[in-house]
Amino acid sequence: MQQLQFTKRNQLNWEEVPEPKISGLNQALVRPMAVARCDLDLPILRGQTLFRAPFPVGHEFVGEIVEVSEDISSAYSKGMRVAVPFQISCGHCEQCESGLTKSCSTVPHTSAYGMGKGAKDYGGALSDLILVPYAKEMLIPFSSKIDPVSIASISDNIVEAWKLAGIYLKQNKDQSVLVLGGFASSIGLYTAALAKHMGSPKVVYLDTDNKRLDIAQSYGIQVEKVSSMPKSFGKFDIVAEANGTSEGWDCGLRSVGIEGIFSAASIFWTNNVPIPYLELYNNGATIKIGRVRSREWIPEILREVEAGFDPSKVTTRTASWSEAAEAFLEEETKLIVVR
Numbered sequence: 001m002q003q004l005q006f007t008k009r010n011q012l013n014w015e016e017v018p019e020p021k022i023s024g025l026n027q028a029l030v031r032p033m034a035v036a037r038c039d040l041d042l043p044i045l046r047g048q049t050l051f052r053a054p055f056p057v058g059h060e061f062v063g064e065i066v067e068v069s070e071d072i073s074s075a076y077s078k079g080m081r082v083a084v085p086f087q088i089s090c091g092h093c094e095q096c097e098s099g100l101t102k103s104c105s106t107v108p109h110t111s112a113y114g115m116g117k118g119a120k121d122y123g124g125a126l127s128d129l130i131l132v133p134y135a136k137e138m139l140i141p142f143s144s145k146i147d148p149v150s151i152a153s154i155s156d157n158i159v160e161a162w163k164l165a166g167i168y169l170k171q172n173k174d175q176s177v178l179v180l181g182g183f184a185s186s187i188g189l190y191t192a193a194l195a196k197h198m199g200s201p202k203v204v205y206l207d208t209d210n211k212r213l214d215i216a217q218s219y220g221i222q223v224e225k226v227s228s229m230p231k232s233f234g235k236f237d238i239v240a241e242a243n244g245t246s247e248g249w250d251c252g253l254r255s256v257g258i259e260g261i262f263s264a265a266s267i268f269w270t271n272n273v274p275i276p277y278l279e280l281y282n283n284g285a286t287i288k289i290g291r292v293r294s295r296e297w298i299p300e301i302l303r304e305v306e307a308g309f310d311p312s313k314v315t316t317r318t319a320s321w322s323e324a325a326e327a328f329l330e331e332e333t334k335l336i337v338v339r
Contacts, residue, residue: 004126004324006057009047012325020123020131022069028076028135029067030084035125036060036153037328037335039184040267044115045329050269051116056124057328058337059086059114060153062142066129072136081148083140083302084132085294086113086155088122091137101295110291126324126337140298146305150312152336153186158311159297161190163288164240164263166198166300173199175237180229180252181207181216183244184265186334188212189314191240191265193219197309206233211316212333218313241266249273256285263288 001019004012020029035058044051065080076082088111089101096104103109110116114124123130132138142151151158164187165177177195181188189212192205196219205216206224213223224233229247232254241252241264249266253276256262262285280287305311315334319327324337 001128003056003124003128004058004328005124006045006053006055008053010045010329012045012057012328014325017127020129022067022131025069025071026134026136027069028065028072028132028139030063030082030130030132030139031066031339032058032061032063032125032127032130033081033339034062034148034152035324035337036157037332037337038153038156039186039265041328042331043183049267055114055116055119056127057114057119058125058127059112059119060156061113061125061130062148062152062154063130065139068135075136076139076141080141081144083142083151083154083298084113084130085138085140085298086115087291087294088112088118088133089138089295090134096137099293099296102291102293138295140295140302142302143306146302147312149315149318149336149338150310151301151305153190153311153334154298154301155294156292157186158190158301159292159294160184160187160265161194162297162300163292164191164242164265165195165200165238166304168238168261169195169198169200170300174201176200176202176257177204177238177240178233178236178252178255179203179205179240180243180248181205181209181212182242182248184242185209185212186314187265188240188242189215189333190311191242192216192221193311193314194304194309195238195240196221197304197307202236204233204236215313215316215333236260238263246273250276253280253285253287256280256283259284259286261286261288
């Protein structure tokens with residue numbers, strides 16, 4: 001079968017690889033229908049991260065079931081549409097049962113589709129077929145009424161929005177939200193849109209980019225254009241940082257209100273990232289960073305989509321399967337590859 005692989009910096013190639021087969025219990029073969037490019041993918045392909053080629057690409061996707069092992073055939077049928085967490089998890093180890101499937105202890109740490117070493121073991125979504133182990137635990141069916149393209153990014157960038165704001169607004173929707181847009185381009189927009197949908201009384205989207213500002217405004221969100229990230233921007237209950245620069249990081253931390261929450265989508269490839277410690281200490285701030293819980297939070301997002309949350313406006317380009325190798329290297333806020 002054909003599989004798109006990251007072969008060297010700024011280069012992707014279709015390669016012929018063996019087709020995966022059902023080889024044991026609790027397995028499924030899924031044909032990807034729509035694959036989204038993660039905000040992290042471009043930096044990876046440009047050699048700006050610690051990930052090194054070669055490996056298959058694509059970790060945000062939804063698809064349809066082609067085949068399942070006989071033991072789960074009564075629960076999962078051919079043609080069923082499913083969201084697939086990009087993080088591989090067994091569902092039964094101590095970490096999984098604690099709601100931390102992102103750190104499943106049954107598989108090697110950070111095992112995932114389409115990223116780094118894990119992709120060499122499990123493949124990437126830009127393939128004719130994907131084998132899903134622990135299928136009963138990992139597969140999440142979704143309604144045929146939901147457009148697969150609109151939720152193609154649900155396994156990572158859209159659930160980042162749940163990490164950054166949704167999880168807190170579910171507890172108390174009467175919280176103000178500041179979103180700092182930037183390098184995590186789609187995540188910032190998904191977060192602002194989700195916060196607006198969930199009923200936050202004040203959502204402000206701050207960015208330097210006119211195209212992203214226009215998308216945020218299309219959701220009815222208050223937007224503020226800046227030429228560069230200011231030292232601070234008022235005080236908010238929730239600050240969601242998707243800017244990806246040290247200036248954005250510092251602005252976000254200094255914009256957290258009393259007992260407020262700062263959450264970040266950005267990854268800094270260093271252990272030396274400063275914080276305004278005393279200011280945060282006096283405010284009683286909470287800082288939340290880290291990887292998403294893909295398996296746990298996909299159902300949360302699906303519920304919001306069924307209730308009217310529309311992620312589709314964030315998509316700035318759709319490309320065909322045959323265009324994927326070139327399109328994945330282009331500058332776009334959100335690219336979706338459709339079979």
